[in-house]
Amino acid sequence: MNPVELAPTQRPLLSSSEKILCIQNKVGLYQGLERDEEHDCGTVYLTTQRLVYVDQQLPHERSLALNHQAIHRCTLHGGFLYTSAKICLYLKPKPTNGSDRDAQPAEGSGTSGYNRQKGAQGTTLLETTGTTNMYGQARPGSSAGPIEWKCNICDQINRGGIKCTLCGVPHQGNYESTDTCNVAADTRPVNASGAERQPLRCPVCTFDNHESMVRCEMCDTGLSKPDEAAADQTNAAPSESTEYQRLRTQEQANSGRDSNDAISLIKLSFRAGGASAFYATLKGAVDNSAWELIGIDSFGEHTVPPAPLQGQQQSAAVAAAGTSAAAANSPLLARERRPTTGGISTIVNTAHETQQARDVTLRSAFSDLDALTAKANEIVSMAEHIATQLNSPAASKLHRKGAAESDEDNAERVDAFRQYLLDLGIDSPVTRDTAGAVFHDELARELCDYLENYVSQCGGTVALVDAYCLYNRAREFSLVYPSDFVQACEKFEALRLPLRLREYPSGLLVLEDASSASDALVISRVGAYIASFGPITASDLAAIEDCALTLAEERLWLCERAGALCRDESVEGVRFYANAFAAAAAAAVGAGRGEGDVQDPLWQYI
Amino acid sequence: MSNTTAAATPGAFQFPEIYNFPPFFTRQPNESTWQEQRRQWCDLILAYYKHNRLYSLTLAEAITEPPFTNRQIHRSLRVDVLRELVDDLVKQGNASWTGAKNAKDSCLVLWRKPEVWASMIYQWANERGLFNTVLTVFELANGDDAVGQEFHNLDSVTLRRALDVLQSQGKAQLFVGTSDEDMGVKLFV
Numbered sequence: 001m002n003p004v005e006l007a008p009t010q011r012p013l014l015s016s017s018e019k020i021l022c023i024q025n026k027v028g029l030y031q032g033l034e035r036d037e038e039h040d041c042g043t044v045y046l047t048t049q050r051l052v053y054v055d056q057q058l059p060h061e062r063s064l065a066l067n068h069q070a071i072h073r074c075t076l077h078g079g080f081l082y083t084s085a086k087i088c089l090y091l092k093p094k095p096t097n098g099s100d101r102d103a104q105p106a107e108g109s110g111t112s113g114y115n116r117q118k119g120a121q122g123t124t125l126l127e128t129t130g131t132t133n134m135y136g137q138a139r140p141g142s143s144a145g146p147i148e149w150k151c152n153i154c155d156q157i158n159r160g161g162i163k164c165t166l167c168g169v170p171h172q173g174n175y176e177s178t179d180t181c182n183v184a185a186d187t188r189p190v191n192a193s194g195a196e197r198q199p200l201r202c203p204v205c206t207f208d209n210h211e212s213m214v215r216c217e218m219c220d221t222g223l224s225k226p227d228e229a230a231a232d233q234t235n236a237a238p239s240e241s242t243e244y245q246r247l248r249t250q251e252q253a254n255s256g257r258d259s260n261d262a263i264s265l266i267k268l269s270f271r272a273g274g275a276s277a278f279y280a281t282l283k284g285a286v287d288n289s290a291w292e293l294i295g296i297d298s299f300g301e302h303t304v305p306p307a308p309l310q311g312q313q314q315s316a317a318v319a320a321a322g323t324s325a326a327a328a329n330s331p332l333l334a335r336e337r338r339p340t341t342g343g344i345s346t347i348v349n350t351a352h353e354t355q356q357a358r359d360v361t362l363r364s365a366f367s368d369l370d371a372l373t374a375k376a377n378e379i380v381s382m383a384e385h386i387a388t389q390l391n392s393p394a395a396s397k398l399h400r401k402g403a404a405e406s407d408e409d410n411a412e413r414v415d416a417f418r419q420y421l422l423d424l425g426i427d428s429p430v431t432r433d434t435a436g437a438v439f440h441d442e443l444a445r446e447l448c449d450y451l452e453n454y455v456s457q458c459g460g461t462v463a464l465v466d467a468y469c470l471y472n473r474a475r476e477f478s479l480v481y482p483s484d485f486v487q488a489c490e491k492f493e494a495l496r497l498p499l500r501l502r503e504y505p506s507g508l509l510v511l512e513d514a515s516s517a518s519d520a521l522v523i524s525r526v527g528a529y530i531a532s533f534g535p536i537t538a539s540d541l542a543a544i545e546d547c548a549l550t551l552a553e554e555r556l557w558l559c560e561r562a563g564a565l566c567r568d569e570s571v572e573g574v575r576f577y578a579n580a581f582a583a584a585a586a587a588a589v590g591a592g593r594g595e596g597d598v599q600d601p602l603w604q605y606i
Numbered sequence: 607m608s609n610t611t612a613a614a615t616p617g618a619f620q621f622p623e624i625y626n627f628p629p630f631f632t633r634q635p636n637e638s639t640w641q642e643q644r645r646q647w648c649d650l651i652l653a654y655y656k657h658n659r660l661y662s663l664t665l666a667e668a669i670t671e672p673p674f675t676n677r678q679i680h681r682s683l684r685v686d687v688l689r690e691l692v693d694d695l696v697k698q699g700n701a702s703w704t705g706a707k708n709a710k711d712s713c714l715v716l717w718r719k720p721e722v723w724a725s726m727i728y729q730w731a732n733e734r735g736l737f738n739t740v741l742t743v744f745e746l747a748n749g750d751d752a753v754g755q756e757f758h759n760l761d762s763v764t765l766r767r768a769l770d771v772l773q774s775q776g777k778a779q780l781f782v783g784t785s786d787e788d789m790g791v792k793l794f795v
Contacts, residue, residue, distance in 0.1 A: 560635065560636055560639075561635075561636060563636055563638055563639060566629040566632075566634050566636070566639050566643075567629055567632055567634065567635070568628040568629040568631070568632050568681075569632045570628070570632075570680070570681060575628070577627070577628070577629050579639060580624065580627055580629070581624075581629075581634070581639045581642040581643050581646070582638070582639065582642065584624065584642060584646065585638075585641075585642040
């Protein structure tokens with residue numbers, strides 16, 4: 001599995017044609033038959049191309065992805081009593097053996113001991129320790145097997161793993177580096193590094209510890225290890241779990257030399273349910289990707305449509321737009337022709353063919369709604385292409401104010417189109433079907449992704465109603481309920497996302513950029529407006545700042561609460577002035593206000 | 607301005623600058639702003655009443671007149687706000703409600719506290735040697751002897767209050783005359 005790149009909102013970054021199919025939280029990974037401690041609890045996103053695991057604790061370091069093409073088959077095992085439901089993914093064996101042998105065991109952060117293949121596809125296969133039998137004796141053809149350890153509690157000799165198989169007590173702190181283990185180690189053939197096992201001598205008490213110890217057994221001082229072949233000694237943190245990790249990484253190194261036809265195994269353990277739905281979707285996605293695999297291999301190019309095409313695979317792999325046979329054939333012919341003819345004629349021909357294909361797509365797409373949904377991808381890509389053309393300098397000139405009459409019309413159209421494109425923003429919206437239990441969390445993340453730019457463009461604050469309308473428009477078909485929207489917004493803080501939901505005392509809800517929106521800024525701005533324009537009303541402020549009227553009112557009330565403004569209510573409406581009372585109060589305090597003029601000083605008479 | 611001039615100072619009352627500030631006539635929601643606003647209003651009311659030697663205030667009528675209306679900027683104070691201000695004055699000791707209980711429609715503006723009036727009267731009586739003589743209340747305030755004094759033509763209710771203070775201090779004794787109007791008073795040393 002590869003480490004995967006995440007968006008700031010901790011969702012995986014999708015490629016352009018990738019869609020999220022299913023989301024499930026509280027999933028743990030198993031490597032082979034053993035639990036993978038580092039990837040124990042997280043959220044799994046199933047997309048059309050990959051399976052992405054996002055760790056809950058350290059999302060940016062410990063997240064992994066696995067391509068569907070690496071999965072050979074998958075099976076579902078239902079949960080029983082204490083064991084949770086599991087999906088087993090059998091991975092395809094690696095195509096080449098030689099490169100693996102040279103592969104270094106993984107570096108420190110995150111992917112503990114997962115081997116990396118330096119192959120073209122970049123997929124990596126996990127390998128398990130299932131190549132040794134129960135007593136740690138190596139199978140023929142492979143070198144040393146998993147580490148044997150004796151459980152402190154029940155004296156059971158365990159083969160690898162974290163927990164003792166008999167009593168279930170975890171391995172850390174349990175490790176006995178006594179003679180039994182040394183004996184077991186000694187009976188094994190030479191280890192992967194090829195060196196004899198040397199006992200580690202403690203510098204303080206000169207006791208000979210087992211070489212894999214971190215701290216001396218007698219006097220508990222830290223031991224510095226001699227330089228070993230295994231490169232992942234570098235992730236030795238001064239804790240007991242390092243010991244275990246080191247053992248495991250040695251295991252990995254050992255198992256890296258395994259025979260080629262061992263099929264690797266990854267398991268997903270669903271601790272919060274949702275396994276059967278996930279499994280069904282996963283099967284569908286893996287099957288679909290199998291078609292794509294054929295498409296990729298024959299032409300070396302990435303294909304778009306996920307639906308399987310009978311007998312049209314090759315041409316579909318080539319055609320950029322239409323899926324109809326007629327359109328497919330001519331590009332195919334064109335490409336065959338291309339190697340022989342070059343120059344301007346080819347370019348002209350290509351442009352011509354693209355244009356034709358586009359026409360066909362448009363005609364067929366708008367014929368009915370079903371065709372439109374199927375063609376949605378292509379339409380979106382076309383729109384994006386037009387958008388980039390519009391964003392060019394030529395178009396931006398049209399947009400500048402003070403242009404001629406016709407230019408202004410064009411500018412309006414450009415603006416409208418740009419606005420429309422903003423609406424086409426979301427490709428794979430989060431729905432209850434895909435997300436299930438984590439619906440609100442995922443919705444919150446998607447919201448953040450989509451609205452962040454818009455909010456900062458609007459000066460850091462957007463009314464919730466506006467954001468809701470915008471978001472729903474972008475989602476096209478699967479709209480969200482207002483209550484779901486608000487619940488998702490309330491989770492922003494908990495998920496540490498950059499937006500915040502804020503309620504003003506008047507009850508107005510807004511979305512704010514947590515970092516840039518600040519009350520002091522608003523107050524100083526409004527003060528400046530009043531200084532230059534005189535007393536202002538809410539509608540004046542809305543016009544100046546180009547924001548919603550409710551928001552302008554809120555801002556004025558905010559300044560009033562802070563004592564920067566005072567209001568004047570009359571039949572004309574409410575107008576705000578700079579606070580002269582505060583100035584007067586300050587002056588009075590400064591001048592040392594004495595007794596009022598009204599009262600006679602009594603001391604004269606009494 | 608000197609405190610010993612007896613007659614009401616002629617000439618128009620000088621309104622403070624804040625009087626022409628429209629928000630002055632709106633009850634400010636911000637607490638600290640309102641404190642300041644209230645203070646300025648109380649000062650204004652007392653100064654205006656003192657200048658014009660007015661003693662009583664009926665809320666409903668006063669709203670339409672200065673100082674609670676500023677015709678230049680077309681703003682007026684609201685009745686409930688005025689009521690709040692008078693409550694403040696009462697707390698301060700510079701006003702008291704008259705009329706029906708809890709109706710809060712009219713009040714007495716004591717721009718000079720009764721105690722102060724009392725001392726003034728006592729001082730004057732001392733100077734004129736009027737101790738141990740019985741005077742009518744009317745004569746006290748409006749008689750020839752009182753011409754030139756600040757309490758000349760003092761409002762009767764206020765005068766009564768001042769004399770009550772003296773009585774409680776043990777410096778005077780009030781007698782009921784033939785009617786309420788016709789009270790007598792005797793001052794002691």
